[in-house]
Amino acid sequence: MARRKKGQPVHGWVCLDKPLEMGSTEAVSKVRRLFDAQKAGHAGTLDPLASGILPIALGEATKTVPFMMEARKVYRFTINWGVSTDSVDREGQIIGRSDVRPTAEQVKAALPAFVGEIDQVPPAFSAIKVDGQRAYDLAREGIAVELAARRVTIHSAEVTAAPDADHVDIRILTGKGVYVRSLARDLAIALGAEGHVSVLRREQVGPFSTENAVSLDFLTDLVHRSAASEGLLPVATALDDIPELAVTDQDAFSLRQGRPIILLPRQVETLKGQLHGDARTVSVFQGQTLVALGQLRAGRLEPDRVFNLS
Numbered sequence: 046m047a048r049r050k051k052g053q054p055v056h057g058w059v060c061l062d063k064p065l066e067m068g069s070t071e072a073v074s075k076v077r078r079l080f081d082a083q084k085a086g087h088a089g090t091l092d093p094l095a096s097g098i099l100p101i102a103l104g105e106a107t108k109t110v111p112f113m114m115e116a117r118k119v120y121r122f123t124i125n126w127g128v129s130t131d132s133v134d135r136e137g138q139i140i141g142r143s144d145v146r147p148t149a150e151q152v153k154a155a156l157p158a159f160v161g162e163i164d165q166v167p168p169a170f171s172a173i174k175v176d177g178q179r180a181y182d183l184a185r186e187g188i189a190v191e192l193a194a195r196r197v198t199i200h201s202a203e204v205t206a207a208p209d210a211d212h213v214d215i216r217i218l219t220g221k222g223v224y225v226r227s228l229a230r231d232l233a234i235a236l237g238a239e240g241h242v243s244v245l246r247r248e249q250v251g252p253f254s255t256e257n258a259v260s261l262d263f264l265t266d267l268v269h270r271s272a273a274s275e276g277l278l279p280v281a282t283a284l285d286d287i288p289e290l291a292v293t294d295q296d297a298f299s300l301r302q303g304r305p306i307i308l309l310p311r312q313v314e315t316l317k318g319q320l321h322g323d324a325r326t327v328s329v330f331q332g333q334t335l336v337a338l339g340q341l342r343a344g345r346l347e348p349d350r351v352f353n354l355s
Contacts, residue, residue: 057106057279058103059278060098061099061101062096063095064096068093069090073087077103087101088113096245105280106280113250119219119248120219121214121245122214122225122245124241127146128240133241142239143239156204165194168227199218200219201217252285257278263276281335287328292329292330300346327339327341337352
């Protein structure tokens with residue numbers, strides 16, 4: 046006899062506004078306990094020293110997490126000039142000092158070199174694994190960590206404020222895999238200065254933003270009022286840029302059984318017009334209920350993720 050899963054079958058997304066000093070894993074655990082959910086995961090780690098948007102998937106929404114890993118992100122951060130640290134944030138050990146204080150105009154002039162596809166070396170204090178160990182664990186032990194450069198994309202970068210000579214505020218729109226601390230480190234080097242990230246906030250991850258975010262305190266209050274569902278966004282929220290296909294009850298049944306369905310020529314043409322590049326993924330709905338994610342191939346839709354929603 047199969048063991049009964051602990052918790053409740055809760056399905057959906059929580060757009061959490063993660064507070065400072067809390068790790069992503071801890072945040073997921075807190076949300077999972079609040080909802081008493083059987084399963085939970087998150088889309089994109091956010092450091093304890095960063096606040097902002099941490100999308101947390103519950104139940105069947107965990108099947109859509111890979112799509113959120115590809116989502117564009119918006120960050121706002123502050124560089125504190127004059128001091129560099131080994132972790133490139135305010136908690137690290139000081140490794141350099143300088144009297145150089147780049148002006149806002151100098152920063153604006155330097156930023157275009159970091160926009161577009163660039164090669165970026167992750168910071169030593171990161172979760173990347175080196176010989177089976179996290180880079181940050183090795184760095185904390187004083188072991189030199191050399192990480193390979195990665196190709197990443199920064200779509201835009203702008204100076205939003207310079208409150209005083211010691212600080213500059215920057216907003217960036219990025220693709221996946223971008224490290225804000227690496228950008229701050231490289232920008233300081235380019236300007237002949239020392240600096241570190243003193244404030245970091247993520248404002249958006251794909252469709253999740255500060256506009257639909259909730260705090261842990263708000264979620265806790267909802268749970269106490271037996272209104273936890275008000276803090277949930279639909280499973281399909283993560284699929285906002287994927288073409289949708291409405292199907293009949295019979296086709297929905299077939300897809301849930303793992304069987305492909307034949308599409309009408311007009312359906313194929315409509316979907317092809319909505320797909321970009323080599324993309325083939327389509328989200329399938331039976332009424333308002335998400336049924337599956339499938340691949341469009343030769344006039345058929347072949348399911349590769351099936352959702353158990355009602």
